[in-house]
Amino acid sequence: MTETPDFDVFVVGGGPAGATAANDLARAGRKVALLDRAGRIKPCGGAVPPRLIRDFDIPDEQIVAKVNCARMVSPTGRKVDIHIKGGYVGMVDREQFDEFLRARAASSGATRLTGTYVRIDRDDKGTHVVWRDKASGEERRTLAKVVIGADGARSQVARENVPGGDTIPYVIAYHEIIRAPEAVPGYDPARCDVIYDGRISPDFYGWVFPHGKTVSVGMGTGHDGFDLKEATAALRASAGLAQCETIRKEGAPIPLKPLDSWDNGRDVVLAGDAAGVVAPSSGEGIYYAMVGGQVAAKAAAAVLKSGRAADLALARKTFMAEHKNVFRALRSMQDAYYKSDERRERFVSLCHDRDVQTLTFEAYMNKKLVSARPLAHIKIGIKNLAHLMGLVKPEWT
Structure with a gap:
């Protein structure tokens, strides 16, 4: 030796x-x-918030796409678009x-x-x-x-x-990096799609994340025996990306x-x-x-x-x-909403709320729970309970 x-x-x-x-x-x-x-x-979906780019001095050439919208998709196909005002989420390969x-x-x-x-x-x-x-x-x-x-x-x-x-404990994540399409209905190179659907993932979610010239399409699950490749193929088909060239396939545990x-x-x-x-x-x-x-x-x-x-x-x-x-807050949210498609449907409905959108993105972009708006937190807590208990019907526009 x-x-x-x-x-x-x-x-x-x-x-x-x-x-x-x-x-x-x-x-x-x-x-x-x-x-x-x-x-x-x-x-990896490859999303990096502004705080990472700022704190770790990441040069702009490493950002392969700049996302200004996140689309949440429910099990029934309902969609909520959350726009990022005055900023963007960077994507890296x-x-x-x-x-x-x-x-x-x-x-x-x-x-x-x-x-x-x-x-x-x-x-x-x-x-x-x-x-x-x-x-x-x-x-x-x-x-x-x-x-x-x-x-x-x-x-x-x-x-x-x-x-x-x-x-x-961990879930297994799997994704396919594919060639970005020139024009596909429903695909937006400046939008991340997050799919909450038990057919794609019984306990986590699927994603379609733009990477400039490529796209990351994948999902994660902690369920043994669930076919990750089959689920990803179904996700690609539903997103109109089935015919795109596959560049590489990767899988790994996520703690x-x-x-x-x-x-x-x-x-x-x-x-x-x-x-x-x-x-x-x-x-x-x-x-x-x-x-x-x-x-x-x-x-x-x-x-x-x-x-x-x-x-x-x-x-x-x-x-x-x-x-x-x-x-702790994110763990509570996952435990509450990822258990069934009925709960996922209500979670996406909750994301329709403006207070939820604002505070969620403030927390994501800056990596802190925002404490400057206590009334909004109280309102969100009440709305969260109402959705979990089925006291409100899912709302869509």
């Missing part, structure tokens, strides 16, 4: 979480290794976007490694990451003071090192709940999907993955400075201090 140079921090996984962590630490002058498996692209983030980390000073994680060994010299180099197939051994596990929802780093890392612990109290801290930080209800993960990488980097930097392994807990503590209320 080949011994490699030592590092302050070894990051396992080069998605948005890992690449962000590596970039932040390298910019702070730390010696960082970033290990990634080349060639893997995660299935993960193939290019993730590589941009990895290259940026390398330009900041991180050392890129291509291969797969094998295990962590510990001895009197410290913590050694064992990984297999993709080009040679050889196992290599790298000494590091801190390991950041950003290796996805089925994180091997988490399973082996962090309590609860082997039991994280549903943040882990109770993100570190082992010694030398490992998790980030992104490995820590379970995907928003319930929406399945949004890119922004939260990058914030997860950011707080993991801060925790690792704190440990390197103080020598206290307990500082690894700062990652989860910092993240939850800002985002736990949003996650």
Whole structure:
């Protein structure tokens, strides 16, 4: 086994979480290794809110489409269009976007490694990451003071090192990247369509998201045995996209709940999907993955400075201090409305309400529950109960 140079921090996984962590630490002058498996692209709708673009300095060329409307489609085919006033939601293609983030980390000073994680060994010299180099197939051994596990929802780093890392709940997401049509009735290259229909997904939703020259069409579900490819084919057919050229197909687990612990109290801290930080209800993960990488980097930097392994807990503590209320609200919404098509029908009807639209998009764009309009929150709570209890009929225009 080949011994490699030592590092302050070894990051396992080069998605948005890992690449962000590596970039932040390298910019702070730390010696960082970033290990990634080349060639893997995660299935993802690709939506990024303005706060992500602003906070993480994403250049405009990475935004492949700018969406100004979201269409919610009910099980009976009813539609509610929610327009984004005075802004847009950016769309990225993960193939290019993730590589941009990895290259940026390398330009900041991180050392890129291509291969797969094998295990962590510990001895009197410290913590050694064992990984297999993709080009040679050889196992290599790298000494590091801190390991950041950003290796996805089925994180091997988490399973082996962090309590609860082997039991994280998830749904399976599947999508197909297709060539965007020149002109298809019902398809709008500036609109995201979200389909709440048990035939497409019995417990989540399907989507048609524009990516400029391409389109992401997919769905997610936690139901074993549900045919994801068949459901996606049905979604493409209903959207008039069945004849479009298929460029690639991808599937992966998407976590549903943040882990109770993100570190082992010694030398490992998790980030992104490995820590379970995907928003319930929406399945949004890119922004939260990058914030997860950011707080993991801060925790690792704190440990390197103080020598206290307990500082690894700062990652989860910092993240939850800002985002736990949003996650709780979204989890409550998913639990209430995703159980049946009758509930989904009422959920889409609720989205017709102007107060719901305004506060939802304020929260999405800025990643905070808006507290400046307490009367609106009260009204939404009452309307929510009325819809759940069937006291109102779905409204449409």
